[in-house]
Amino acid sequence: MPELPEAETIRRGLEAPLGGRTILRIYVRFPDLLAAPPPAFRSALEGRHVHTVGRRGKNVVLGFSDSGGQGPDLRLVVNLGMSGRLVLRERDDASEPPSHPGVEFELDGGGRLIYHDIRRFGRLRVLEEPAFREWSDGLGPEPLSRRFTAKRLMAGLSRSGSPVRSWLLDQRRIAGVGNIYANEALFGARVHPRTAANRLSEVEVRQLHRALRRVLRAAIQAQGTTFQDYRTALGSRGSYASRLRVYGREGRPCSRRCGAGVERLVFGNRSAFLCPRCQSEPDLRE
DNA sequence: CGTGCCCCCTGTCAGC
DNA sequence: TGCTGACAGGGGGCAC
CATH class of the missing domain: 1.10.8.50 (Helicase, Ruva Protein; domain 3)
Structure with a gap:
């Protein structure tokens, strides 16, 4: 479902509240949403800090660094499929819990980032920097970039x-x-x-x-x-x-x-x- | 390599 | 009030 404008809107909404936050713990409710086995996914991201909140095509891309790093060295690529959502719930949020949580990221400060997906066509993938480059290079140009003439x-x-x-x-x-x-x-x-x-x-x-x-x-x-x-x-x-x-x-x-x-x-x-x-x-x- | 078809999954809606 | 089939924003895999 989400195309570029939807992914970009989600990115913009996450950027300020998510930037600099730490992923304390990850709960995987539907392993089929992950490209890798849950233990590998969790150990790759738990304890890391969100460094950038980006987008490539229809994908929302979180960049992570370990404590000392200046730039992201690990990326979480979220493809939302037809029905994926990224929902941010801070600790004091009293609204209804989401109906179809797939993967939950517990954040410092008591908040949660929830990947929610009714149809489960979405995919979450962790890529190290070289693999991320390769993946990104396999996609066409961004239609809103200057390079797209x-x-x-x-x-x-x-x-x-x-x-x-x-x-x-x-x-x-x-x-x-x-x-x-x-x-x-x-x-x-x-x-x-x-x-x-x-x-x-x-x-x-x-x-x-x-x-x-x-x-x-x-x-x-x-x-x-x-x-x-x-x-x-x-x-x-x-x-x-x-x-x-x-x-x-x-x-x-x-x-x-x-x-x-x-x-x-x-x-x-x-x-x-x-x-x-x-x-x-x-x-x-x- | 490019292209067309099927499938993954759940929910909703129209028609009977 | 069901039941059934068509359809839904995406994309990976496979046959040709």
Whole structure:
């Protein structure tokens, strides 16, 4: 579920309260959430201090140092899957305990960071610095970074004949884009989701570049899109759902008032949403 | 190597 | 009031 804007919102919510905190003890309720056996996971992190609260693509990344270190030498990469949440509960927090706690990190000061995940598609992985680099290098560029230019997008797209929506979902090509924002960006760019990546015109690539960045930034400002599961680190909902123009809006009129209705099609095992008039069908002949 | 399909899991909703 | 099937924001593995 969480895509870049949701992961970024969670990161921002955790940064101040979690920075500098110590992990005293870890309770693993669902070992299938961990990439490593629980004892190894626990001994890697217990006693360490949170040095950085970062993000890469859809992943929230906590950097840890041991007592003396200046920089993080160990990273906890949290992939939230479809229903993962990172919930911070301080000692005086009297709210309901979460319904599906998966892994709990007891912090100094009596607080807890809880990884909560109903469907348990998420994964928590501890990586030492070289392995973290390698993992990070395997992901595509951050779409909101300066390095992500229209030119770079063009170069990437030109190397693939996949449908552009599938291309956008591939984390090795761009990091952080999921099904909601891929569909929204393609609507913004007036490009049909099924268009072969290497058949977008230069103008369309520029439109897509701009639309992607605009949608992601606006969604971060709205603190993400909550349908059911997603929550910020403080438990609130994101408000971008009310601003979606095609995703989940099958049968409703196109927001450009072109007169057509939003359609849903399924390919690559997931729904694509589009306006059939504003995003005209690619020509498949030739 | 790239691509398409299935599966992991729980919950919700529409239709009967 | 059930029951059943479709579907949900992700991604890893496998066959081709």
